[in-house]
Amino acid sequence: MSAPSAAVGAALPTHSSSPASLAIVVLALLLSIQPVTTDLYLPALPALTRDLGATVAAGQLTLSALLLAFGCSQLVWGPLSDRYGRRPVLLAGLGIYAAASVASALAPSMGMLIVWRVLQGAAMGSVVMCARAIVRDLYTPLTGARAMSKALTGLGVVACLCAPLGGMLAQWLGWRAALLALTVYATATLALVALRMPETIPHKNPLALRPATLLRTWRLVLGHPTFWAFTLLTTATYCGLFTFLAASSFVFIEVLQLTRTQYGWVLLSTSVAYFTGTFLCRYLLARLGLRRTVATAGALSLAGGVGMALVAMAGVHQPVALLAPFYLFMLAHGIHQPCGQTGSVGPFPQAAGVASALNGFVMMLAAFFTGGWVGSHLNGTIWPLIYGVLFWSVVLGATSWTLVQKFGEPHHAA
Numbered sequence: 001m002s003a004p005s006a007a008v009g010a011a012l013p014t015h016s017s018s019p020a021s022l023a024i025v026v027l028a029l030l031l032s033i034q035p036v037t038t039d040l041y042l043p044a045l046p047a048l049t050r051d052l053g054a055t056v057a058a059g060q061l062t063l064s065a066l067l068l069a070f071g072c073s074q075l076v077w078g079p080l081s082d083r084y085g086r087r088p089v090l091l092a093g094l095g096i097y098a099a100a101s102v103a104s105a106l107a108p109s110m111g112m113l114i115v116w117r118v119l120q121g122a123a124m125g126s127v128v129m130c131a132r133a134i135v136r137d138l139y140t141p142l143t144g145a146r147a148m149s150k151a152l153t154g155l156g157v158v159a160c161l162c163a164p165l166g167g168m169l170a171q172w173l174g175w176r177a178a179l180l181a182l183t184v185y186a187t188a189t190l191a192l193v194a195l196r197m198p199e200t201i202p203h204k205n206p207l208a209l210r211p212a213t214l215l216r217t218w219r220l221v222l223g224h225p226t227f228w229a230f231t232l233l234t235t236a237t238y239c240g241l242f243t244f245l246a247a248s249s250f251v252f253i254e255v256l257q258l259t260r261t262q263y264g265w266v267l268l269s270t271s272v273a274y275f276t277g278t279f280l281c282r283y284l285l286a287r288l289g290l291r292r293t294v295a296t297a298g299a300l301s302l303a304g305g306v307g308m309a310l311v312a313m314a315g316v317h318q319p320v321a322l323l324a325p326f327y328l329f330m331l332a333h334g335i336h337q338p339c340g341q342t343g344s345v346g347p348f349p350q351a352a353g354v355a356s357a358l359n360g361f362v363m364m365l366a367a368f369f370t371g372g373w374v375g376s377h378l379n380g381t382i383w384p385l386i387y388g389v390l391f392w393s394v395v396l397g398a399t400s401w402t403l404v405q406k407f408g409e410p411h412h413a414a
């Protein structure tokens with residue numbers, strides 16, 4: 001597709017001579033830090049919980065508390081990036097993340113592990129928030145959705161590698177090796193950003209950090225129906241995925257008796273479905289437009305959640321049988337995320353950092369409470385996983401067919 005390349009080509013020479021393809025590669029690496037932080041250590045979660053003598057609920061906090069810090073920190077990183085630019089915020093965040101990764105791998109107790117994972121999540125907030133804001137810096141909303149889907153295709157590749165790699169590291173070297181691998185990823189990404197990533201924000205806002213300006217910008221973003229239509233979309237699809245991530249290691253390893261390596265391949269297969277969804281997203285956007293694309297994905301989401309529930313209710317508690325309908329949910333996730341993330345930021349070209357931050361904050365706040373629900377309801381059966389995915393698939397279907405259809409066409413301001 002030529003439109004995204006043209007947009008990047010028009011934007012980057014102002015700041016750098018970097019090719020358009022480099023922008024997509026960097027965006028893919030920045031966005032991928034989220035699945036790297038979660039997926040890579042999931043196969044080790046039951047083992048580290050036992051090794052540190054902690055409860056299942058405490059083990060869940062290593063994931064849900066990280067995501068709460070991830071969401072809340074974006075409220076700070078967003079205005080900072082609008083004021084000082086994306087590049088310095090990215091460099092600071094990646095540096096903090098790498099240091100926290102080393103500390104979490106060496107944590108002597110569950111309490112300290114949670115503390116370092118919280119810091120890791122806060123640093124991760126700068127990386128993902130800046131990536132979404134960079135898309136708005138370089139693209140208009142419609143071409144941004146296509147560019148985001150390309151970057152998320154790269155995320156899908158990384159996620160595919162994370163799942164089996166995490167399982168193998170946990171199996172062969174233990175859970176600390178899985179956490180230490182995050183440092184390698186962060187350091188490599190930090191080097192790429194430092195050496196090759198130009199500043200992308202066209203005009204920094206010197207007033208972005210003033211309280212009156214912040215309140216006015218938050219009021220503008222939070223009062224916009226397009227922001228809420230797409231933010232509810234991204235929140236529901238992410239919470240459905242997060243329910244799976246938070247519950248599946250216990251369900252597939254402890255209940256369905258898969259090994260950690262086999263569970264890594266389970267995560268790989270779901271990542272492949274997501275990866276495929278990002279390609280489907282670009283195909284549908286070119287042929288159906290934004291609203292009909294989201295509506296189609298809403299049908300896939302609902303089919304996935306209802307399908308899992310029907311299989312479970314029929315008494316077929318086998319990994320393959322439960323995963324087959326969930327692949328539909330993940331296929332739709334590959335459509336909802338690029339459309340939702342770009343759509344929520346689209347109306348705010350002058351406040352992309354704040355809009356991206358608020359979208360991320362709402363998503364992660366909901367994920368935190370979802371993780372708390374999962375942690376308190378894990379009971380040695382598959383049902384918390386089933387009920388959680390079913391709930392969010394219903395919310396996704398309703399949002400896709402109502403709010404997005406009414407408010408979902410993003411503004412096409414340059």
